[in-house]
Amino acid sequence: MGQGLRAAIDFLLYEWLRVQALTTRARYADHSRETFDAVLDTCERIAREKYAPFNRLVDTEEPRFDGEKVILPAATHEAWKAYAESGMLSAAQDYDVGGMQLPYTIEAAGNAFFAAASVSIGAGMLTVGNANLLMAHGTPAQRRAFALPELAGRFSGTMCLSEPQAGSSLSDITTRAVPDGDGYEADPLGPRYRLRGNKMWISAGEHELTDNIVHLVLAKIPGPDGRLPPGVKGISLFIVPKRLVDAEGRLTGQRNDVALAGLNHKCGWRGTTNTLLNFGEGRYPVTGAAFGSGLDGRGAGAIGYRVGAPGEGLRYMFHMMNEARIGVGMAATMLGMAGYRASLDYARTRTQGRPIGPAGKDPAQPPVPIIQHADVKRMLLAQKAYCEGALALQLYCARLVDEQRTGDTAAADEARLLLEVLTPIAKSWPSEWCLEANSLAIQVHGGYGYTRDFPVEQYWRDNRLNMIHEGTHGIQALDLLGRKVLMEQGRGLALLGARIAATVAQAREEPALAAHAQALADAWDAVLAATRAAWADGDPTAALANAVPYMQAFGHTVIAWMWLDVARVAARGDGPAHRGRLQACRYFFHYELPRIEPWLRVVRTRDLTCAEMPDEAF
Template sequence: MSLRTTLNFLLYEWLDVNQLQQRARFADHSQETFDAVLDTCERIAREKYAPFNRLVDIEEPRFDGEKVILPQATHDAQKAYAESGMLSAAQDYEIGGMQLPYTVEAAANTFFAMASVSMGSGLLTVGNANLLMAHGSELQKKVFALNEFSGRWSGTMCLSEPQAGSSLSDVMTRATPDGAAYQQDPLGMRYRLKGNKMWISAGEHELTENIIHLVLAKIPGADGKLIPGVKGISLFIVPKKMVNTEGQLTGVRNDVASAGLNHKCGWRGTTNTLLNFGEGKFRVSTDNSDSDGSGAVAYLVGEPGRGLGYMFHMMNEARIGVGLAATMLGMAGYEASLEYAKNRPQGRPVAGGTQKVVKDAAQSQVRIIEHADIKRMLLAQKSYCEGALALELYCAKLVDEQHTGSAESADEARLLLEVLTPIAKSWPSEWCLEANSLAIQIHGGYGYTRDFPVEQYWRDNRLNMIHEGTHGIQGMDLLGRKVLMEEGRGVKLLAARMLATAQKAQASPDLVNDAKALTAALQKVTQATQMAWSTGQPQEALANAVPYLQAFGHLVLAWIWLDVSASCRGEANPKQTGRQAAAQYFYRYELPKIDAWLNVVGNRDMTCANLSEEAF
């Protein structure tokens, strides 16, 4: 089944995105305009991305000491993507956008992620610009965000440092007022920034005229010392090249320099850099007598000390993007292994009685898709990937609801997104990676050779469990914050939607048992949540945050699959039969796994937490 067929079902039949056209913001749209966007993106992905996926994996970016060199195919793909208008697809007409629902935008971007996630599209640039639209000054929006939406400039997010990955409270990059220019620069309070940032995707390249870095840094206190913890973190715009208030390049290079490239297991088509800020390689002169001109010029975004809160606007958007990328890599592996299984002859039919299995060597070989275990692995991939795609699009529609729904529905969408974001990021990055592993297994020995694409899909996908927050971070966010926030109102809203789906499914006799299984699983997760916090000790509650995350994720996917399955009843065609089989597989093979995960959560098992390092 093609991706387009799956998207059409999820968008138009399951999520009914055409209803969004009744809202003022989307009133100019129709299914025809939605389809036109999907058609354009599918074509660009097919022509500019897919044929070069292996090329960008083999021809990694090269740094010659001054600039990064990328294959011409990457330049061509970036240009085609920018010209498609997808960078500003959800923006207002007034600034060149299409006012497209985010649900449709997310669906359209799946084509690029599936064709070549390694080449990249516009995830960080769009997230960077969206953050500035939400928290930047009017001039910062005009100069920086609008030039990113047009594709003229690109953007990054600079959080981690060599000594501080997920522990952002330990960042050491500092920003000090730039003398007399501090409050006089119309682009924002002007600082000089010094420090190092690590793992910066697209941190250095020649794909666009300029790169706009959003950098977390600390402003020293009156004593010259950095404020400990996250409260001292502020957010700054640091352009690679200096610009004026009209968005024109001044010809001056800012003091931002790449110290070299990180060479990764996957995502090799995208540059990943260590960036040095303010080390003097590109000294920016100043007319201020009270400034020595050292350090990268940086413009404060919003208020001092609120940088991490602002950055979460981009991080949460990126987390859904990571989940979608993981999903589509899994989907690419699924389609490749399905095609291989249909054409690879291996083995013969099994015969014999209860005591002996016999294979008749005189019979012709069968294609491996006829073997039960191959079908198991294919069905597992289908249940992981199509289920994850449905989840990501459901979250995308919640974004539309949050921005255009009634006050009550918008608030509910906000809370549901808070709870679901850790799942939307972590679940596909674990289980669609498992799908890639199964795709390799189906290929046998060929699976881990470069003659077939599935080994690259696995390598590309392995990063997704790490960036934008590891499983450990997502688990603590879910159990330590999201299920508790606003006295648990978010999880109560989610539970209500699950119970509504279970009630709807009761109308189909063949779904009654699954509806009961979902209700029982919800009760188990609810009870385990209460037991985890029953002593009020965070160390005990969070000791098994990742098993909790896994169980909660499986509960969410079981709900998604039941809702999808209930919506395609009465349609007797192979496509819907396949979806129903994937849902059935998930309930028979996957949902029972939550008992083992929840056992250690509910018992607050401290086997791992209390073990001394000497024991290892």
């Protein structure tokens, strides 16, 4: 990982976001920069010692099922133990539940080190998201029995949404949940149901890292006629533990009817189990006086406890999904950053060729490090611009979470709405462009980059997943153009525009940044014009036909804003790191921001080339 990553994080946290100012707020009053640095030091050390040395190992020694349990390398067990013992699972939680009451911004920055060291070993993204959902929407008993053991590292968590036949179309899920007997509502852990169905692509769905796995499962409750309600409004949310617990979260010794149907063998993230799970197939039948009659009178079906009201499951699940989307964005960012640092080190030490010009024509001259070649510098600058720009966006979004939690009413509401608009970008933009950074890292290495002797090919393979999971690229684009920019009469879009305008006004005062400021102002005007044109007649078919190009242009404009604001702060300092940030900003405005015009043109004109392509013409 090296000092470069820590220096970049420190600059963004303390010089740009000035996160130390949060310690003036009551929730964070016990903290200081010293405590923040201590947390980052701990995360950096664990990532360096327990994660990074084993990144290749977990890629080659994939999880395997021995017929009874999933086998993972010992290094994965050691890494999870160290992570759980660090307290990072409950870092941002209240003191009274064992948390550190850290700002979420510091939690996000600390977790960045683990993603850079080995995203495949993984940290606690799904477990923390699962627990946070239950802390927000679960009953006190559900929080005590499931969320608190997750935050302590004894249990881990998953999210179970997709099904083999439905994929991302949640309205088509068929997993069903029926009340478990006449007294199903009296269970201390919540209304008790029996679930049957299949869930696909469940990360960390089966392993022996923790005492229990808490599955959060979307399912439908049949109506009086036995039919499942149509659409997403009939979806409810259930806690389905791998092993059953009592009201205090203690294991009862009984296995729930959740069975591993298979492990998916992936291009990347090979160290993380990815599973197909069967709920209620009868492999581990749950019977006994404590439970009702079940689906067929013989105790069939997995035990699940309903979270909240029936039919509200998708709304609750979005609490976890939005957290996971930002987590995916950070993972993509740090994989890009890891590739960038590796290719930068390689370019500084690999000698090949001679400079262009008269001096380079003398074969007696020794070859030079490839970093001296303009095209290699181009590839390194692109990686730096993509990855450090994405990191700024991730930490900016994390800072919005802290504002939502601790700001006054108006500031918290503004942060909420800005986060709604930025979440599709925070997930999708790094997933596309930090993947491109990984591709460039391979290119810098030349043929060696295409071999497994160097780590950059693994970073690319690991990163390729991030455009897919937690909502594909196309889904994020539909969410952005079809919902987020329109919500609350476009107020979120207006708030974002106001923040961009404030940065533009400040940057105009810096002569070296004035041209960039104007370019950003023009770009935002172009985004707004395309937004209006797309929805000019209210036809969603035409408006959303080019949602992905719209999201690409929107994302590039947001990252340009990040870079301009970062450069505004960097311009006050001196030294190579500050000059590097100014040069990366210059690169982004000269080489990247001009890309938005053709993207926005097809949005603005509502070009239907793709939508009107006949199926048979392919």
